[in-house]
Amino acid sequence: MQDVELISPQLAILDEEPYYHAVGDEVPLFESAWRNRLPVLLKGPTGCGKTRFVEYMAWKLKRPLVTVACHDDLTAADLVGRYLIVGGQTVWMDGPLAAAVRAGAICYLDEVVEARKDTMVVIHPLADSRRVLPIEKRGELVHAPAGFMLVISYNPGYQSVLKELKQSTRQRFVAFEFDYPDAELEAAIVSRETGIGADVAAKLVKFAAMTRNLKGSGLDEGASTRLLVHAGKLIVDGVPPVAACRAAIAQAVTDEPEMLAAVHEMSSSIF
Amino acid sequence: MLTPETAQDIEPLLERWLEAEFTRHPVAPLAESIAALPRRQREFALDWVKRTATVNVHVAHMVARHVPAMLAHMDARTVEAWIMQAMDACDRDGLKAALEVLRDPQRFVRLGREHAAGAVFDDIAGILRSFVCGLAGRALRLEQGDATWTDGETLYLPPVVAEMESASDNFQLAKAMVTLLWAQTRFGTFRADVLAHCARFPDPARAQRVFHSLETLRLEACIGRELPGLAREMRRMKVGTPGVLPSGRAGGTPNTAWLDYAVRLAAPASTVEDTLNLLASAYADEPAVPPWQGQLFPERVAELMAARIEREKMLLRVKLDTLLEERQQAPRDGALAPEIALKALESEVMELPRFEMTIDAAPVPIPEDIRQLLTSIQLDLGEIPPEYLQPAGPGEYDPSLIQPEQKDPDEVWKGTYHEEGAMFFPEWDYGRQHYRKNWCVVREKDVAAVDDEFVAGVLRRYAGHARQLRRTFEAMRDADRRDKRQTEGDDVDFDALVESIAEHHAGQEWNDRVLSRLHRSERDIAALFLIDMSGSTQGWINEAERAALILLCEAFEALGDRYAIYGFSGMTRKKCEIFRIKRFDEPYDETVRGRISGVRPQDYTRMGFAIRHATELLLEVEAKTRLLITLSDGKPDDYHDNYRGKYGIEDTRRALLEATRAGIRPFCITLDQEARDYLPHLYGAARYTVVDDVARLPYKVADIYRRLTV
Numbered sequence: 016m017q018d019v020e021l022i023s024p025q026l027a028i029l030d031e032e033p034y035y036h037a038v039g040d041e042v043p044l045f046e047s048a049w050r051n052r053l054p055v056l057l058k059g060p061t062g063c064g065k066t067r068f069v070e071y072m073a074w075k076l077k078r079p080l081v082t083v084a085c086h087d088d089l090t091a092a093d094l095v096g097r098y099l100i101v102g103g104q105t106v107w108m109d110g111p112l113a114a115a116v117r118a119g120a121i122c123y124l125d126e127v128v129e130a131r132k133d134t135m136v137v138i139h140p141l142a143d144s145r146r147v148l149p150i151e152k153r154g155e156l157v158h159a160p161a162g163f164m165l166v167i168s169y170n171p172g173y174q175s176v177l178k179e180l181k182q183s184t185r186q187r188f189v190a191f192e193f194d195y196p197d198a199e200l201e202a203a204i205v206s207r208e209t210g211i212g213a214d215v216a217a218k219l220v221k222f223a224a225m226t227r228n229l230k231g232s233g234l235d236e237g238a239s240t241r242l243l244v245h246a247g248k249l250i251v252d253g254v255p256p257v258a259a260c261r262a263a264i265a266q267a268v269t270d271e272p273e274m275l276a277a278v279h280e281m282s283s284s285i286f
Numbered sequence: 287m288l289t290p291e292t293a294q295d296i297e298p299l300l301e302r303w304l305e306a307e308f309t310r311h312p313v314a315p316l317a318e319s320i321a322a323l324p325r326r327q328r329e330f331a332l333d334w335v336k337r338t339a340t341v342n343v344h345v346a347h348m349v350a351r352h353v354p355a356m357l358a359h360m361d362a363r364t365v366e367a368w369i370m371q372a373m374d375a376c377d378r379d380g381l382k383a384a385l386e387v388l389r390d391p392q393r394f395v396r397l398g399r400e401h402a403a404g405a406v407f408d409d410i411a412g413i414l415r416s417f418v419c420g421l422a423g424r425a426l427r428l429e430q431g432d433a434t435w436t437d438g439e440t441l442y443l444p445p446v447v448a449e450m451e452s453a454s455d456n457f458q459l460a461k462a463m464v465t466l467l468w469a470q471t472r473f474g475t476f477r478a479d480v481l482a483h484c485a486r487f488p489d490p491a492r493a494q495r496v497f498h499s500l501e502t503l504r505l506e507a508c509i510g511r512e513l514p515g516l517a518r519e520m521r522r523m524k525v526g527t528p529g530v531l532p533s534g535r536a537g538g539t540p541n542t543a544w545l546d547y548a549v550r551l552a553a554p555a556s557t558v559e560d561t562l563n564l565l566a567s568a569y570a571d572e573p574a575v576p577p578w579q580g581q582l583f584p585e586r587v588a589e590l591m592a593a594r595i596e597r598e599k600m601l602l603r604v605k606l607d608t609l610l611e612e613r614q615q616a617p618r619d620g621a622l623a624p625e626i627a628l629k630a631l632e633s634e635v636m637e638l639p640r641f642e643m644t645i646d647a648a649p650v651p652i653p654e655d656i657r658q659l660l661t662s663i664q665l666d667l668g669e670i671p672p673e674y675l676q677p678a679g680p681g682e683y684d685p686s687l688i689q690p691e692q693k694d695p696d697e698v699w700k701g702t703y704h705e706e707g708a709m710f711f712p713e714w715d716y717g718r719q720h721y722r723k724n725w726c727v728v729r730e731k732d733v734a735a736v737d738d739e740f741v742a743g744v745l746r747r748y749a750g751h752a753r754q755l756r757r758t759f760e761a762m763r764d765a766d767r768r769d770k771r772q773t774e775g776d777d778v779d780f781d782a783l784v785e786s787i788a789e790h791h792a793g794q795e796w797n798d799r800v801l802s803r804l805h806r807s808e809r810d811i812a813a814l815f816l817i818d819m820s821g822s823t824q825g826w827i828n829e830a831e832r833a834a835l836i837l838l839c840e841a842f843e844a845l846g847d848r849y850a851i852y853g854f855s856g857m858t859r860k861k862c863e864i865f866r867i868k869r870f871d872e873p874y875d876e877t878v879r880g881r882i883s884g885v886r887p888q889d890y891t892r893m894g895f896a897i898r899h900a901t902e903l904l905l906e907v908e909a910k911t912r913l914l915i916t917l918s919d920g921k922p923d924d925y926h927d928n929y930r931g932k933y934g935i936e937d938t939r940r941a942l943l944e945a946t947r948a949g950i951r952p953f954c955i956t957l958d959q960e961a962r963d964y965l966p967h968l969y970g971a972a973r974y975t976v977v978d979d980v981a982r983l984p985y986k987v988a989d990i991y992r993r994l995t996v
Contacts (some may be wrong), residue, residue: 092776100800103787105778152777192651197640211900225420232419257515279414280461284516286936 021207025264026079026118035064036204038196045072048057048189049121054142054165056185059193062239065168068193078162079120081111085130091137094124095150116148119162127167128180135184137273138143139255142187195240198224204240209247215256220258221244225281226268233274238264256286289329292505292638293321293552299332303339304347311347327357334369340717341373342381348372348388356391364404370720371445377722389955404448407455414443414464418962421465422638423472424662428464434469434580438476438587439594442580449577455523460579462520465513468519469505476591478558479823480584487569490705498582500547500561507552524576543572595666602659603678609653610677615645627676630658639664646839662840711895713859716936728862733853744833745840748984752840755988759845762992767805775801785810811995812848812870814900818918819865820891826980827919827957828887833984834917835882839874841988847995848907852900853885856892863888864899870907892929893922897941897952904950912950913994917987919957921964927993939968957983957988 048055049072057065066082073080083094096110115122124130124138140147146159167188169180195201198220204215219245227237242264249259260282264273287369290296296317300306304735319553320331331353339346349369356365368391380568407430415428416443433441447460470476480497487493510517547564550556610616617623627866630639641660643652652660663670710724745752769775786797815838817831835851842849850872853865867885868878897914898979904912916985929937942952954965954974966976977986 090776097776097780100778100783100798103790103796105783135363224422228420228422229416233416273412274416276413277420280413280417282515283519284461284465284513286515 026081026114026120028079029070029074030075031165032074033067033070034207035041035067036196036200036207038193038200039208041166041191042072042075044189044191046076049076052146052161053189054162054167054187056180056188056190057166057168058171058184058190059168060170060195060236060239062241063193063195064240065193066123066125069085069121069166076121078164079115079118080123081115081120081123082123083111084111084125085127086133087129087131089134091131094134095137095148096152098152110192111151112141113148113157116141116157116159116163119160121164121166124165124167126170128169137182138165138167139187142184169277195223195227201240201243205243205247209251211247213250215250216243216247218256219260222264222282222285225285226264226278228279229274233271233277234268236268238268242267257283260286289325289332291311291321293317296321300335300350303336303343303508304350305343306454306993307874309347313350316347316350320350323354323357327354327362329600330365331357332654336530337718337720338369338373340715341376342384344381345372345376345384345388348385352388352391359469360448361403363409364448367404367406367408367446370408373718373720374723377725383972395962403451403453403456404446405453407443407445407447407459409456410447411443414461417461419462420470421472422661423467423468424665425470425658426468434463434467434578435583436470436587437583437590438471439590441467452524458519459523459577462523462862463515463580465509465516466502466505467579468582469508470501471665473505473508474665474668475501475505475560476584476587477666478537478562479586479588480562480582483565484561487565490947492572493569494582494584496568497561497565497925498579499575500551500564500568501558502576502579503548503557504545504551504558504561506612507548507556509550509695511554520569520576520578523578532747538694543568543571545967557753591666594662598659598663598666600657600678602663602674603676605653605659605678606675607677609656611643611651613645613650615681616677623677626677628670628675630664630670641670651755686766709899711862713894714937714940716933726856726862726892728864728865728895728897728899730866733865733867733878733881733884736884737876737880738756738883740832740883741836741879744836744984748833752837755837755841756844758992759841759988762845762995763809763960769803769805771799772803773799775803777802809847809995810910811913812911813850813913813915813991813995814870814904815849815851816896816900816914816916817851817853817867817885818891818916819855819885821855821887821889822891823919824887828885830980830983831917832882832885835880835885838982838988838991839868839878839882841991843874848909850903850959851882852896852903854893854896854899855890856895857889858924859892861889862892862895864896864969870903890924890929891922891934892924893918894937894941897938897945901941901945901948901950903950904945911995914945914950914952915994916952916954917956917990918954921958921961935964936969942968953994955987 045068046255050078057068059065065095069082083089092110094110094112096108096113098105098107100106109117112122114120114123119245127134127138134232135147137148141159146163148159150157161166174268196204198217201223202216203219205211205219206213209216211219223238223240223243226234245267246259246263247255249263250256254262257279261279265278265282269275269278290299293314294317297313300317300320304311304313320335323331331350334353334530335346335350338349349372353369356368368387372384372387375387410594411428411430418426418428419677422440426436429440429442430445433442433444437716441464443460443463447456447463450456450459457782469798480494484490484497485650506520507516509520518922537873547568550564551560553560578679610624615624627640627644627647629644630769631642632639632734638661641652641657663674693870709728709730711726711962712721712723713725714720714721770779772779779800780798784803786800790796815835817835823831826937839849848870849868850870851867853867854863855865856862864886865885868874868880872878893916897916900914904914922938923930924934931960945952952969954961954969956965956974956976959978961974961976965976968974975986975990977983
């Protein structure tokens, strides 16, 4: 057998505290779920702080974090692992989920509905009291250690019926609902993340609220907190606010020329 | 065609288009004024005279008379909007209304400048609609009207805004207009009884105008706080507008009294009451109005508002009841209802208060529909009165208050030309090269199911064919399968691996196609069949169509694609009917079979509206490929209408283009032997099939679908 170095998921523990501002009781709730070995489902629109929250919790609980961005071609094998052929030999390589289970890490499957349906086969036994990961191809059953935690996220805002989470899946999780923080807090977050003044941050938040009013009437999703932070960073760097809003927000939420013009009119009205 | 240069060349054209022989309108002076125009404008004028002549010669005559003079003052787009407005009026209210618009171009465009490039409503409405939608508060509609005003639910803008010089300034002005109207609904202009107040003055109309000007001052200050960028634009425009000075508002001379009013009304806490308090002292001099100040019709606002307040109170109480029901907190057997409380949280960042709701002191997230209701009520009343929070169960309210009445399509039709409850679709008029708006009055009806021997008969008669179809279609089902010998994949293909190692040992090059990959079903098709139910299908054709539908459905059941079947027929634009045979979400069951059996020939083949409606239905379905398959026996046609001939063909072609642009793939199956003359023009050379023999239709339709989708 030949020695080969294989790519393995990063299993380091974060040493710097990620900035996260708690909105409600989500931090103690998450800690309690972790202590009780319960998996967690995060619901909420894109860019409202779900990923940041998981990073923060991983740091707080001192667990390594494995994040998998799910896409529509992601299969169970991509999560669990696969045999590679190296010089005529088969070599097993753990996937990110298997690696996380073995290391007792927090495994975060972002936008889990995007993944193929067969991934549920490996998620389900991990998400109930069994807490095991069957690795079918090796005939192996990996028992998750106490530190392991499964976190999945999902955006209920998508209207596609194909992107709904099945009851049999969702009913295994402790669910947290996330939304954009209320105006004052959002302004504080934008200001803290970018260093812009409170008045500009307040205007950005007001602008975001205008785009969020358009959700369902031309926009799939309004401007997220993440986009506000992007715009704020550009403004701090000297880009005029209207131009920053156009590039970082308007162009990010839509391609449709008329809607772009409307969003642009909003930002030019505010700034 | 070369553009005619001289009056001598133009005169015979006008004579022909305007039917001068019969109407006796003198065309020589018209020809001369058109000939005097520069080339581009001459082309424009002649084009429009010709187009409008297809609608009415009197309309065309007015166009020929006014257009040369108008082109001297404004850009072509504005003139075009004026002509379109006249033609829409003609479609809607007849010739008299159209001539009314045309007689007075000055009324249409309130010109502030020479050579204005106006902002035309149709061009800017899309952007402004989204803009208004983004502004906080009640969901407002934006429509074209005669003036700039609002009834509290809809904002009206004139067809053209042309008081500024450049098109972009006129757009900014239109934006300021809608924002000011929005501000009236948002900052409580209508919370006071303006009419009663103004009635106390010797000249109530004047009092209303002065009130409007004062209130505009107050709202401008509100806009300045909410939308500083727009307020900056408005200040810039004010400076550039003759007669409106930035510092004084009365006809050019700075008026210190009005300056003082402006300062007082700019206080953030000022309300419409403060405006009314100033009315007595301001009544004496009427100021010049800024260009974005439209008109005020308090009586129309009050009427809608009274009905809305009543309706929303009931609606909120009903929705709260539903909320309790959903949360399983509804009171049982005379128990006390849980207490619902609201707290409005003022926010420094956002202008509207945010609500927090508690049920029995426990905080509850507010559903979106309730949140919108609360906002609307808050705007009308300035608060949410406690009695609004009493849930109302069934039986405690008048359902007609909260539900629009369901109209039976047949009943509606009995009251002739009654258009209530119908859908409206535009139609393309090739003569004027423009849509006729809301032209077709369309209703969707169910085909009455008929329980007879037809279906069983068809299945017996075509038993062999049906079996064969089912087999063919089952084979088309795209199933999941494992692709072997891949370079990338999720599993090892051991056969390939063994082979590869063996070959490698034998000295050959290493073959890396040793993995296998799962291939997922990608067939994601939705098909809508549109069946011609015109009178000409009577007899054989109808029977063949029905048999074809039955066999088609049998095949589809084996295939698993999503499909829907609708019939269509029309008699004039006022009676366009779509017949539901099978919706996308309906299973193929006894009812659907009964409906197919019940398909009967109706009136004429008006096609455009049916294609437009089918397009909308298809767009509601999630699918990668959307097919629209029309089954017809002849070209588009209608009774006693100009739909026959080129008009109908061009409208149908336009509707198909719209469908294609929306990502739908149209296809036509026809029985018309002459179809090769016009179908390539409608569908393109490869997008239709002519079935020569009616008897073959049942055999063909499913087969054609198969060839379309493999």
